[in-house]
Amino acid sequence: MKQEMMTIVRQQELAPRIYELVLTGELVNEMTMPGQFLHIRVPRSDLLLRRPISINQYDRAEETCTIIYRVEGDGTSYFAEMSAGEQLDVMGPLGHGFEIDQLNAGDTAFIVGGGIGVPPLYQLSKELKVKGVKVVHFLGFGTQEVVYYADEFQALGETRFSTDDGTFGIQGNVGNLLLAEKRQPNAVFACGNNGLLKTVEQLYSTVDNVQLSLESRMACGMGACYACVCHVPEDENKSVKVCEDGPVFQAGEVIF
Ligand code: FAD
Ligand code: FES
Missing domain, CATH: 3.40.50.80 (Nucleotide-binding domain of ferredoxin-NADP reductase (FNR) module)
Structure with missing residues (x-):
């Protein structure tokens, strides 16, 4: 996981309230697993919590990655106003994504x-x-x-x-x-x-x-605050953190 000021390459509205945002930065070199997410600071001093957004795709050769988000509240509304050349404070890639090693050609x-x-x-x-x-x-x-x-x-x-x-x-x-x-x-x-x-x-x-x-409300996004805890079946004393142990889990692994 790294933190970096990434630069916006381009942004476009794909559909009403749904935006595709392309970012560039060295952090892209850390992206190796689909399903991980970025934790993005909203450049507004009154919005303290970062916003978790999934990585839609990455291109390590071009050092670019793309996110797609829907405008919901203050944070995503702010992102939608930004344009090429502006920067975002990004932490990531975070979480445990999809595992594809078990699959073979022809599956x-x-x-x-x-x-x-x-x-x-x-x-x-x-x-x-x-x-x-x-x-x-x-x-x-x-x-x-x-x-x-x-x-x-x-x-x-x-x-x-x-x-x-x-x-x-x-x-x-x-x-x-x-x-x-x-x-x-x-x-x-x-x-x-x-x-x-x-x-x-x-x-x-x-x-x-x-x-x-899984999607869960998050605060720190990196396992320190317990905001995103889920329980596991058959052991009420045991829990997992969606931000760190997930967001991807095997079916039956957590109660949601
Ligand atoms: P507000 O409602 O003003 O947000 C207030 C607070 O609530 C913020 O801290 C915000 O982070 C939190 N919050 C609000 N809605 C959610 C939510 N659904 N999930 C988690 N926290 C929320 N949205 C996308 O459009 N595209 C994605 O690819 C995407 N990937 C996500 C991946 C993960 C692992 C998680 C947990 C959420 C993802 N979301 C995604 C949801 C996205 O994080 C929220 O829509 C966004 O944080 C809303 O922020 P806001 O300031 O616009 O809304
Ligand atoms: Fe802080 Fe998961 S969001 S522990």
Whole structure:
């Protein structure tokens, strides 16, 4: 983990309130595992806590990395006003991301994401494809207007979409997409709200390798403050920290 003033290369609005921000800096050389996150200070003196945002993709040769975020409150609103050449104080890469070592060429991986849980799955899918793993994406959004990276995921492999109102892909949620899927994958990777993660955990209880990326309120982002603690099944005295031990856990490893 490093801390660095990274420079904004470019920023664009992909969809209403959803921004893609490209940063450059030496910290990119530390990025080796998909699913990790950056902890970014908002350059406003009254906002003390950093904001955790997943790494969407990185390019070590170019020393650039990309984040995709949705404007929610003061911090992300501030980020959206920034432009090329300005700097952000970034800590990272943080956390334990997706593990792909167990997968081999010819295996099939299901990649499941919802809404603002989709960004970290892009680097994951790219790395699996390089390994020769067949990737199948199941992506859910609210409505067509807020769909992003559809072409990017389709370029990597088969991609199914759902929207709540049926304006893009099938009507319903990602669970509906998965229920219609009869193939059994070698591994499942998911990032999204707790409902989506629970659905994945239930539907693929017989698959050995199911990795879930949890979202949790964070403060320090590096294991020092206990703001992000989750309990583990069958031992109420034991807990894990989402920022340090996660955000990615094997299904069944934590209660969420
Ligand atoms: P405010 O509501 O003003 O934030 C107030 C405080 O609450 C801040 O400390 C903020 O960090 C915290 N907070 C608010 N919402 C969340 C949330 N959902 N999760 C955690 N903390 C929150 N969002 C994206 O759009 N794209 C991503 O790739 C992404 N990756 C994430 C990865 C991780 C590991 C985590 C934990 C969260 C991620 N989020 C992501 C959620 C993102 O951190 C929040 O939307 C953001 O911090 C909101 O900040 P704000 O100042 O705009 O909102
Ligand atoms: Fe401080 Fe996880 S956010 S321990």
